Amino acid sequence: MTLHPATDSLLPTVDPAPETLHVAVIGAGKAGTAVARSLLDAGYRVSVSASGDPARLELMIDFVTPGAEPKWTHDAVAEADLVILALPLHRLHTIDPALLAGRVVVDTMNYWPPVDGEIPAFRAGDRPSSEVVQDMFPGAAVVKTFSHTGYHHLEPDRRPAGHPERRGLAVAGNQPGAVALVSALVDRIGYDPVCVDSLAGTGFLQPGGPAFGARLTAAQLSELAGAAASAA
Numbered sequence: 268m269t270l271h272p273a274t275d276s277l278l279p280t281v282d283p284a285p286e287t288l289h290v291a292v293i294g295a296g297k298a299g300t301a302v303a304r305s306l307l308d309a310g311y312r313v314s315v316s317a318s319g320d321p322a323r324l325e326l327m328i329d330f331v332t333p334g335a336e337p338k339w340t341h342d343a344v345a346e347a348d349l350v351i352l353a354l355p356l357h358r359l360h361t362i363d364p365a366l367l368a369g370r371v372v373v374d375t376m377n378y379w380p381p382v383d384g385e386i387p388a389f390r391a392g393d394r395p396s397s398e399v400v401q402d403m404f405p406g407a408a409v410v411k412t413f414s415h416t417g418y419h420h421l422e423p424d425r426r427p428a429g430h431p432e433r434r435g436l437a438v439a440g441n442q443p444g445a446v447a448l449v450s451a452l453v454d455r456i457g458y459d460p461v462c463v464d465s466l467a468g469t470g471f472l473q474p475g476g477p478a479f480g481a482r483l484t485a486a487q488l489s490e491l492a493g494a495a496a497s498a499a
């Protein structure tokens with residue numbers, strides 16, 4: 268797989284500090300709003316978009332994600348340093364790959380046939396869904412995280428660094444710089460990032476996998492990641 272050359276050259280210039288990093292969350296449903304609130308709490312500037320006119324989001328955002336900025340998807344992405352995809356997988360084909368070229372893109376999505384229907388590329392079964400997402404957006408550096416925790420657990424499970432009950436979140440990707448950037452966000456939100464060095468190794472995070480919905484410490488999650496890597 269060839270990544271857009273701009274992706275690597277942009278990475279060192281992206282500063283993970285909340286004062287400077289602007290995040291676009293695409294998808295204003297259960298997962299997208301929970302991620303957006305967590306980022307806002309950590310001090311990040313956050314834009315949120317859904318499938319249509321941002322004016323339709325304003326009231327909901329005032330109540331559900333106060334502080335986020337509703338935008339058209341195109342504008343949210345254009346103005347952001349980092350993009351988070353939190354829309355259903357069956358809607359992903361509506362996002363123009365050119366829009367995400369040269370970007371670090373967080374994939375929070377799971378393939379869920381009762382919601383997504385049967386999608387042949389994802390149904391194949393022997394490739395994790397994030398690898399397919401990376402193929403769909405060859406110019407982006409895709410990083411998988413947030414996908415294996417329920418939206419209703421994301422905020423209550425946050426803990427400060429060093430807390431004995433702090434949980435882990437896997438952060439997986441093919442590009443170390445992109446994984447490091449997203450890991451810094453995960454840490455600031457309130458989780459220990461557990462780095463997985465390829466999207467190919469993310470099957471254990473998916474629905475039906477041992478980490479999905481499991482609410483684990485970083486040590487427990489690392490053990491599962493190691494077992495998955497050994498089995499591959």
Ligand SMILES: NC(=O)c1ccc[n+]([C@@H]2O[C@H](COP(=O)([O-])OP(=O)(O)OC[C@H]3O[C@@H](n4cnc5c(N)ncnc54)[C@H](OP(=O)(O)O)[C@@H]3O)[C@@H](O)[C@H]2O)c1
Pocket residue numbers: 293294295296297298299316317318319340353354355356358359361362375376377378379413414415416417418419
């Ligand atoms: N729910 C969870 O606990 C959870 C946890 C982790 C990961 N996830 C994953 O996150 C993804 C979203 O799940 P969800 O539960 O948040 O779904 P949801 O509550 O149904 O929300 C979906 C959101 O995506 C938006 N959307 C749809 N098409 C879009 C498009 N073309 N462009 C921009 N936004 C679009 C929808 O906006 P409109 O209403 O305008 O269409 C809606 O705001 C899924 O892949 C899911 O597997 C979910």
